Amino acid sequence: MSSTKLRILVPVKRVIDFAIKPRINKAQTGVETKGVKFSINPFCDIALEESVRIKENSKDLVEKIHAVSIGPSKAKDVLRTALAKGADTSTLVDVGEQEVEPLQVAKMLKKLVERENSNLVILGKQAIDDDSNQTGQILAGLLKWPQATNAFKVELDGESVAVTREVDEGVETVKAKLPLIITTDLRLNEPRYASLQNIMKAKKKPLETLKAADLGIEIENRLETLKVEEPPARSAGVKVETVDELISKLKELKAI
């Protein structure tokens, strides 16, 4: 029985590092990005890890893993990380500092899927900066492929894939034939560290740069951000000195 070889496409986004506390810029038009650390979106990291594990678990099944990022030229760092962790080749679609909405991202990814002849796209379920949770779904619609979102377990079975997803009511397993879109949730896996050897090797792996026009796409955003502001600060609590004071305060607030 020979199964189709997998040509996996993994889109990865460059976002403000998850561990950094974001600040609103002075103009209140967005988040401050100057001097701030950027890294690979954690969910994209998980998507990449899953594709590398699939490759490692079934030796000849995966023909190649292609990573792609749509962002400024600094997004090359994120692609180098992806290559170091196990992607074979990569593409940067350089859009400069322009913000790109999920629909535009999906349109570009569709072109790349056609270019790379991919038959499996694994994406993070959402980016931690805009929390849209749309790109994977829109891409599935554009390609007319089945989609399995919020995956926390992925099992390959010949021509089809069984994906277990976390839903509000619990857990549900869906099965679909390739080609397929999978979006990853947090508990799918724990991404690996990039080893020195692989980081050095990654320097020699292909990283091509394209512009949106090369894919025949003109970026037209449909949303305009009016204002960005911080949530209201928590009002300070009251410190008490003794247990007796605590009890009387709680009584005052009618909590006990």
Added chain:
Amino acid sequence: MHRRTLYSLSSTVSLLRRNIRVNQRLVVVSTASYSTKTVAFTADTYSHKVQRDPKFKKLDDADIEFFKGVLTDKGLITDADDLLFYNEDWMRKYRGQSQLVLKPKTTEQVSQILKYCNEQKLAVVPQGGNTGLVGGSNPIFDEIIISLSSMNKIRSFDSVSGILKLDAGVILETADQYLAEQGYIFPLDLGAKGSCHVGGNVACNAGGLRLLRYGSLHGSVLGLEAVLPDGSIYDSMHSLRKDNTGYDLKQLFIGSEGTLGIITGISILCPSRPQTQNVAFLAVSSYEAVQKVFVEARKELSEILSAFEFMDGTSLYLTGKHLKLDNPIESGEYPFYILIETSGSNKEHDDEKLENFLAGAMEAELVDDGIIAQDESQIQSLWSWRESIPEGVTATGGVYKYDVSIPLPELYSLVEACNERLQEAGIVSLEDESKPVVAAVGYGHIGDGNLHLNVSVRKYSSEVESLLEPFVYEWIQSRKGSISAEHGLGFQKKNYIGYSKSPVEINMIKEIKNHYDPNGIMNPYKYV
């Protein structure tokens, strides 16, 4: 819709929790042998070494009334259960019998307390975060504990000069977080940062993880506010970066371990916070390789090198067991690991320097394997491997710690000599639960020539202790090293100062002590 929002929130929170679990300082250890045991009184365990000095008054009601007058009821702790935390040390090795903890809120109150104690000949122990590693901040008998935890305000910060003035009771991590908002960094970092006080750090001249880059507290502290045993207040908080007008008195207090007075305020020079940071974790096959990598790192990374730590295979193993995590380097188990941190102002410059250095090290076959952190979470995870070693080696039941400075080439030989000695006595085994000792491990700030020899045990016992001491101290003396590089002498090493200081030095120390503390009330029974 509402539930959906909560769900994505909760996944972010779980992401946080997943990483924070690895980063927690002073994790509550669940092994029964460690947390539920009762600690014996230091006075009993070491009755052959120390007796209560009868010249010190025993606490009476009149004293309590006086203290209440100064601090009000709220500033005193007299309940036995509440006192337990203050009486015991972090490693649960020492336990005092103090009946009173005082928590002053102002320097003036500290002054009144000390003046009174001096007149009444009541012995006192100043205490910060109680994270000391040599039993220096816990009483031996009924000394009164003076805790600085209620003096925790940041006084002022000058963002042009970088001079921070703060109370001694500010927690180190709090000070650093405050500085982070201003774009500065506290020139000291250690694993206990979530609990230790800056006052305690200064009193012990703490070294920590970044001494390599920012130097010692003797250099970065510009001024102090301290209360002398007779109640007078020494105040040099106004101090400037350069001031050559007389003896540099603050140096007496830095490293004095509470024996000359109580530090209540600190003025410290803080460097700019680095904008870019990289951490690499390397596996090497020998101690010689560790030294070679260090020499190369210092040369190639030079001004961006901010930390160079090492650990042996067993410390990593015990830490992994305690944190319930797999070894970060997947290709196998190696005898030694190195953690290198670089900090700078230009990401491209630093990345290139680090990658070139590591490529060179791999080609020269100095390094067998390694990883570079790709994001902030990975940086924190890798650091927590190093910072959790003290917890990992203590979680087995207990630990004997030796913090030493030895000339670099011989640094690790002490660990090997220790293991040999323990093997010969037949009391050590990693797996056999019947043996009292788990293993002797080595790790530490190799960049500063500082080894932490830790003998991880299943329980404290005088048999093990007598095998280790004075063996370790004699070994160090023969190599002209320091028996306490950064942890201080405290109670553990009180009798061993002679191994690192000459009789002339010891005499000068005693004379200064006797001059400023003629009644000897400040932290007695410790090294001076």
